[in-house]
Amino acid sequence: MPRPPAPSPCHPPRPPRRHRSTPTNCRRLPVASQGGVGRASAILASGTLVSRLLGFLKVIVFAQVLGQISKSADAFSLANQLPNTVYTIVAGGVLTAVLVPQIVRASLHDDGGTAYINKLVTLALSILAGTTLVACLLAPFITRFIGPGYSEDQIALAIAFAYWCLPQIFFYGLYTVLGEVLNARRSFGPFTWVPVINNVVAIAGLLAFMALFGADAHGDRPVTDFTPGMVALLGGSATLGVVLQGVVLFYFWRRIGLRYRPDFRFRGVGLGAAGKMASWTFGMLLLTTIAGIVETQVVSTASGEGASTTVLSTAWLIFMLPHSIITVSVATAYFTRMSEHASRGDNSLLRTDASSAIRGTTLLIVLASAVIMVCAYPFAAVFNNSSFENVQAIGNVIIAYLAGLVGFCVLFVVQRSFYALGDTRTPFFFTLFQVVLVVIGVLGCMLLAPEWIAFGIALVVSVSGILQAILAAWLLRKRLGGIDGKRILRSLVKYLVAVLVPVAAGLGILVAVGGTVDGGFALSGIVASILSMALIGVVMAGLYFGILLLMRSQELHGFLAPLKARLRR
Template sequence: MATSSIGRASIFLASGTTVSRALGFVRAIILAQALGVVASAGADAFAVANQLPNAIYAIVAGGVLSATLVPAIVRSAVHHDGGTAYINKLVTIALVVITATALAATLLAPVLVRMYAVTWSDEQLALASAFAYWCLPQVFFYGLYALLGEVLNARGSFGPFTWTPVANNVISIIGLSVFIALFGADSIGVRSVGDWSPDMVALLAGTATAGVALQALLLVLFWRRIGLRYRPDFRWRGVGLRDTGKMAGWTLAMILATQIQGVVEINVAGLASGTNASVFTIQTAWLIFMLPHSIIAVSLGTAYYTRMSTNAAAAKLDLVAADTGESLRRIGYFMSWAAAGLMGIALPFTTLFASTFQGVWDMGWILTVFALGLPAFSGVFILQRVLFALNDGRLAFIVTMWQPVLLTGLLIGCAFLPRNIIALGIAVSVSIITIGWIVFGAVLVRRRLGVSSLHMGRSFVLANAFGLVAAGVGMAVAWALGAYVESGWALANLGNALVAMLVIGVAVTLVYVLLMAVFRIPELREARGLISRRTRE
């Protein structure tokens, strides 16, 4: 895949992700109005239940599919049948695993909920379990979506994987709108656990699952368009699945460690449930944090991943190294700018979700701290894809394993903080560990590829420096507009908040672009050229 093709694929992926994430924001805003984002026991119960499918799926199959399918399918293309038998066997194995997992998880819903919320009352646990019974079938559909999507990506069909989530968000928005119409909004979160009826639970959680199901089933339509015909194949010997299994084993170990850390994080955050910022607040702030990562880093990284896998299969490590440096450089500049913008607009932006100043303050600072680690988070995503492309599960395990171990220690420490800052302490811990993660990972990947650390890291560090300066300017402008005081102009109403975000965003962008121009960063010239060509077209 040529660099120009990488660019086109990235833009197409980013456009789908942008639309999906934009609708996801609309969904999150409506959900916050329906349940309340801070100090809402019902919102926290739904947050725990609705994240269970992601957690269970990730442990059993999520990262394993991403880490192994694309490289394995690329390597199988040299088989006499073009890899068809290999794909059928992999898909059959995966379907068996995710089906069994979804059934088992749904039956064990109360046990799983209690594992994530050991300090909650019986009433709140019962509500979360009711949500979980409706949500846990999502495990199957998440698995199906990832399975079909990764096969499409490996065959060079990138668009469907990023565009079908649009349907998911549309279904969720419709469901939430109906929920508010029937049962009313609760933006402050005063609805008690006992106020929830079975109809309310079924509508809220049921439409969430229906959206995920539609997202997965739509991908079936695209398989035929690229000439794939699936036939179940239970003869799992003789096509070289052993190496794939080894890689999957290392990946599973990484994900299991990460999910154990996730259990600790949610339990610690749950200590503040119903009184302060807790699980749902953190999840909503993380959703905002993930927007630029999903649009830019995931789209660009997914497009590079297939080419890296092809070059790695041909033992062309110099080309893999070149792609690694290029992708890190591009992502570094984009994500540092995005992080600076998020840090500047954090408090005005959270007025879209929270209805009280305390809610805006709590969620805004959580988002600010998360944003500090955004460039590093996206950089780690690229480094992991490099190791997956190289089929080096052992090194990927080493790069990743220390992160959940150290983070778990910090999270346990957060349990001893005052309840009103537990969520903020969790955000600080996550960002600290993520920044350390990129440094450690870059050193090991550099050694694996045999390239200079200066070549790989200089641009990334410079981009982060630019981002910090721009963030400082953005936060200063936010302060001048009254974003950090209850009676401030920027927080007085939604209109003021939107104007404040625009002013802050322009200031951050001008400073960031000026720094890139002063230091003559090549990516700025590339961006100008792209804009110029698009304008002429």
């Protein structure tokens, strides 16, 4: 398939072809204002923050129940990740990449896109239901394939957990489908707030398990000691939370006037265009899932000897905290607006939005990366301070992941710029580039000592992600005829210079509070770790923003302007 020519000042881009089901008397959607994006981002960020904090509480409780470096914890982590793995292969980001642009275009119809939405949702849920059934039937094969480094007893426990966890596939999909429709209709709150229900239910299940069967923070309980009742309580409560997270969104559909009616008449409504987009995104997600499976297979060889599946999962959760609160919240709010600009062929406004989203998110992401890297050992001690070696193992993996957070942030915005353009083909190719690097690097990590395998995998993911972001930005520049690159690069350099002094100060405080030695105050318990991180974070943030003010950062002034206005009122 030939690539369309890049737009240029002499040859402006052609507007996208009209959807064949779009009537000529379509209505025009209002374009979101900057203030609207800001409010939407705030709603998204607040819900994500609460959900992520509860997610961290869940991990802390989990560490007390099963430990962080143990065979039983790795068995449950693998089984609880299987629904995400299978869901990603079959749907995952396909729904995000396809639903929002298609729904925005369908919203131009006289009926507001209701008929089209019902058909699209019916198709998505049918595919998800079939996938869930097949995955449950193949649970033993899938579990053995992803965890080849586990012992037979450990695999048996993981399979038992998998039967309880795999039904999550359908309800993750339900949550994504219903939530993306709400986002496209500018109802951003429910999508980010309902995961709170999931975390509350999961935490309640863990606490009930602890009350009935006791805690095991050191991970000493043999995998053969788990009874069917213990498996049902852990796996069942995890799945129940996901079920409620998806089903409750039907209530918010009704609140914005949507009524879901299953509609299996798919012909003649333009789903072919959605299918073409989905095919490339499916291929992209298949690539990333292959890389993820290779990572899990390699790191499973370290289970019981060092940081393994559970530690990678915990470190990734920490990595995703600033990304979810800052990048996803801002980019999701921009995404709908970028899709509107793209649907009208207005690439200049799309470029402006992409540049603004990248500069605004990296302003905070650079600081967040620096603070969490400095606080990596105290952060690790929150989850497991049973030994200094465990703290080091978890902390080192956190540092390795955080090295790639800024690049991951830029990639997220660039990728969604392509999605807004209806282009899922280009993201496939720059994802293929990254996956090849990851697979080669991760397989090379098998040469490392078991205690360093997880660290090596995290570092490979970070380096490959940075290179992928650079390639993706270059391709978007070619597609749009520019992406305000000089301004973006100038802002990034300014942020990196401004964070140098805060990092030095943060490291000084870390050493002073004993965050780098066995028995130090910062590593002595959850409260001490949190207090140490709070002190380091406040000092680093104050220095960072102060230096940016002296440097007259336009992005910081834009960030502070709404706060100043609110304080004046």
